[in-house]
Amino acid sequence: MTTAEQFRGSSEYVASPELLQAANIAISLQKPLLIKGEPGTGKTVLAQAIASALDKPLLIWNIKSTTKAQDGLYVYDVVQRLYDSQFGNAGVDNISKYVKLGKLGQAFSSEQQVILLIDEIDKADLEFPNDLLWELDRMEFHIPETGETIRANHRPIVIITSNAEKELPDAFLRRCIFHYIEFPDQELMAQIVRVHYPDMDEALLSQVLRAFYWLRGLNGIQKKPSTSEALDWIQALLLNEVEPERVWPEIPYAGVLLKKNQDLDVLHKSSRERA
Amino acid sequence: MFLSFFYLLRSSGLKVSLGEWLTLLDGLRQGLHESTLSGFYGLCRSVVVHSERDFDRFDQAFAEFFGDIAHHEELPPELMKWLEHPELDEQELKKLSEVTNMSVKEIEDLFAQRLQEQKEEHNGGRRWVGTGGHTPFGNHGQKLGGIRVGGNTLYRSAYRVAGERKYRDWRDDNTLDSRQFQMAFRSLRQLSSNSDEPKTELDIDETIRKTCDNAGNLRLEYTRPRKNTVKMMLLIDSGGSMDYYRELCSLLFQSVSKAGRFKDLKFYYFHNSLESRLYLEPTLDWKKTVPTEWVLNNIPADYRVVIVGDAEMSTEELLSGSMTADGAPEGSGLSYFLKFRQRYSHLIWLHPQSRPRESTYWTQTFDILDRYFDMYQLSLDGLTRGMKKLMVNH
Numbered sequence: 001m002t003t004a005e006q007f008r009g010s011s012e013y014v015a016s017p018e019l020l021q022a023a024n025i026a027i028s029l030q031k032p033l034l035i036k037g038e039p040g041t042g043k044t045v046l047a048q049a050i051a052s053a054l055d056k057p058l059l060i061w062n063i064k065s066t067t068k069a070q071d072g073l074y075v076y077d078v079v080q081r082l083y084d085s086q087f088g089n090a091g092v093d094n095i096s097k098y099v100k101l102g103k104l105g106q107a108f109s110s111e112q113q114v115i116l117l118i119d120e121i122d123k124a125d126l127e128f129p130n131d132l133l134w135e136l137d138r139m140e141f142h143i144p145e146t147g148e149t150i151r152a153n154h155r156p157i158v159i160i161t162s163n164a165e166k167e168l169p170d171a172f173l174r175r176c177i178f179h180y181i182e183f184p185d186q187e188l189m190a191q192i193v194r195v196h197y198p199d200m201d202e203a204l205l206s207q208v209l210r211a212f213y214w215l216r217g218l219n220g221i222q223k224k225p226s227t228s229e230a231l232d233w234i235q236a237l238l239l240n241e242v243e244p245e246r247v248w249p250e251i252p253y254a255g256v257l258l259k260k261n262q263d264l265d266v267l268h269k270s271s272r273e274r275a
Numbered sequence: 276m277f278l279s280f281f282y283l284l285r286s287s288g289l290k291v292s293l294g295e296w297l298t299l300l301d302g303l304r305q306g307l308h309e310s311t312l313s314g315f316y317g318l319c320r321s322v323v324v325h326s327e328r329d330f331d332r333f334d335q336a337f338a339e340f341f342g343d344i345a346h347h348e349e350l351p352p353e354l355m356k357w358l359e360h361p362e363l364d365e366q367e368l369k370k371l372s373e374v375t376n377m378s379v380k381e382i383e384d385l386f387a388q389r390l391q392e393q394k395e396e397h398n399g400g401r402r403w404v405g406t407g408g409h410t411p412f413g414n415h416g417q418k419l420g421g422i423r424v425g426g427n428t429l430y431r432s433a434y435r436v437a438g439e440r441k442y443r444d445w446r447d448d449n450t451l452d453s454r455q456f457q458m459a460f461r462s463l464r465q466l467s468s469n470s471d472e473p474k475t476e477l478d479i480d481e482t483i484r485k486t487c488d489n490a491g492n493l494r495l496e497y498t499r500p501r502k503n504t505v506k507m508m509l510l511i512d513s514g515g516s517m518d519y520y521r522e523l524c525s526l527l528f529q530s531v532s533k534a535g536r537f538k539d540l541k542f543y544y545f546h547n548s549l550e551s552r553l554y555l556e557p558t559l560d561w562k563k564t565v566p567t568e569w570v571l572n573n574i575p576a577d578y579r580v581v582i583v584g585d586a587e588m589s590t591e592e593l594l595s596g597s598m599t600a601d602g603a604p605e606g607s608g609l610s611y612f613l614k615f616r617q618r619y620s621h622l623i624w625l626h627p628q629s630r631p632r633e634s635t636y637w638t639q640t641f642d643i644l645d646r647y648f649d650m651y652q653l654s655l656d657g658l659t660r661g662m663k664k665l666m667v668n669h
Contacts, residue, residue, distance in 0.1 A: 021317040025307050029298060029322075036327065078477060079495060086493045126457060166533070167454040173325035174295055180327040
């Protein structure tokens with residue numbers, strides 16, 4: 001590969017080879033990387049890992065249901081300006097003093113290349129992704145108040161995550177590199193766990209994985225436990241010094257893994273059947 | 276030869292556009308496929324496919340096209356050579372212009388423009404744009420039969436990945452795009468600042484006036500943001516013959532509740548025809564009902580009403596009741612339908628399926644109701660037209 005910068009995973013983040021490839025494709029082709037996947041598979045953490053691996057600053061734009069595309073570009077603080085003008089503060093004539101760049105604007109105007117994470121884009125309004133098409137394509141936008149055009153000094157590496165709460169518009173999807181994070185298999189999961197708990201006992205680990213994947217495979221579980229929940233669970237087990245033999249089939253602290261009452265009931269029922 | 280893969284993807288139902296194809300070529304020129312078939316598979320998939328639901332379609336097409344060589348992880352040298360110089364010759368350009376309805380010139384311009392957009396330098400330059408070069412495989416349509424190249428499989432080969440079809444579960448050919456439905460409901464909009472939202476928007480005119488009144492001492496005034504004031508009521512036929520359309524109806528339900536952002540949204544359910552009571556749940560639980568008259572008296576007339584039903588029922592259900600002088604028998608289903616029509620000036624009827632061409636017993640009621648109501652089919656087109664109608668009086 002000709003591109004000097006390549007993401008190879010990091011010491012804290014274990015990525016599948018497919019994910020690494022997708023990330024590198026997105027970086028080389030200068031397209032936004034759209035990441036979908038079950039909650040808790042590390043979509044958001046990926047951006048942090050890429051940022052630290054490439055040693056670039058990370059800007060996070062958290063999307064909420066009320067977020068508008070404009071918020072990411074800039075906000076013109078009229079009210080502050082009016083107040084300042086009352087008291088004749090210096091610099092009132094300078095409109096640009098009251099134009100505050102949003103996350104996208106900051107990413108464009110940054111002196112060095114940054115990683116921009118647009119987190120949970122599906123939370124926003126239906127039209128939101130369409131409103132950003134031009135800016136993400138051209139990497140520039142215009143501020144009418146100051147007559148200024150903000151153009152990206154260095155094309156930021158854009159990472160977008162989605163929980164698939166809403167469908168995204170086709171025109172937007174066409175411009176993205178898409179990757180779906182699958183739930184890690186046992187092997188990858190073991191690697192992930194070892195990264196977080198390097199000193200963990202192998203016997204405990206194998207018991208944990210056995211119990212965890214059995215639980216995920218149970219019929220009738222509504223919210224399957226995710227990677228992050230597995231890590232929390234292991235922490236709980238380690239803190240309480242649970243013996244490996246107890247993990248399976250007892251599954252102590254199941255409340256860390258299962259958050260719904262119905263799911264806990266399913267667990268108790270099938271535990272009884274097994275007993 | 277490579278172009279035929281493009282057509283295969285398109286014919287397998289993936290909406291691959293020229294833009295994505297150019298991106299893919301760009302990726303190949305930069306060597307992102309890492310000279311392995313699985314690398315190539317990953318590159319193709321991440322550029323061309325945009326939803327995990329389409330992974331299976333892609334896998335199948337990939338396995339079909341590259342099936343013969345895919346048992347080897349290393350790419351055959353001919354293919355490699357081609358991938359390194361993905362030049363388009365005249366014939367391929369012509370073919371592309373046929374599918375995309377763009378002239379050869381336009382495509383060339385697009386290529387050139389693309390290259391210029393890229394700020395970083397590429398070793399390829401613009402060499403591959405319409406040079407009339409020659410690809411090692413001839414033009415198209417040929418499968419890569421008979422090429423056998425040795426090589427060790429490092430890890431899972433692309434063919435195995437594609438052949439496993441592990442994304443089959445996600446494939447869902449019946450998925451209707453609720454996004455489009457939601458967009459249709461978007462058109463139902465009547466903005467007004469006459470709402471009970473908190474005042475958060477700066478009212479410039481009022482601020483200027485107040486500030487002047489205040490001898491130039493700044494007085495800020497805020498106003499309420501404009502909000503949609505449209506209120507909606509849906510009467511949905513549930514159970515019986517409507518069971519076939521359950522998915523369609525739940526799609527409609529979701530679209531209305533998700534996208535509408537209406538000021539108010541009410542759902543009532545009925546079975547086949549309106550009766551003296553309306554159900555509150557689609558399960559038609561008799562304990563959870565309200566009198567139809569109560570709805571008529573208490574839901575204001577400015578509500579937009581959508582009746583969803585197949586309008587097919589026994590004539591008995593629609594018409595039986597004590598006869599009156601003017602048409603609809605008192606207490607009959609039709610009389611209730613007409614009461615709604617009378618009270619609510621904005622009312623349409625959505626039916627999930629077009630009326631069968633032959634008249635049968637079941638279509639009689641459809642025809643009767645068709646006389647009184649604006650009926651639209653519950654499809655994207657019908658919904659869009661229906662929403663337009665809902666914005667004006669009938």
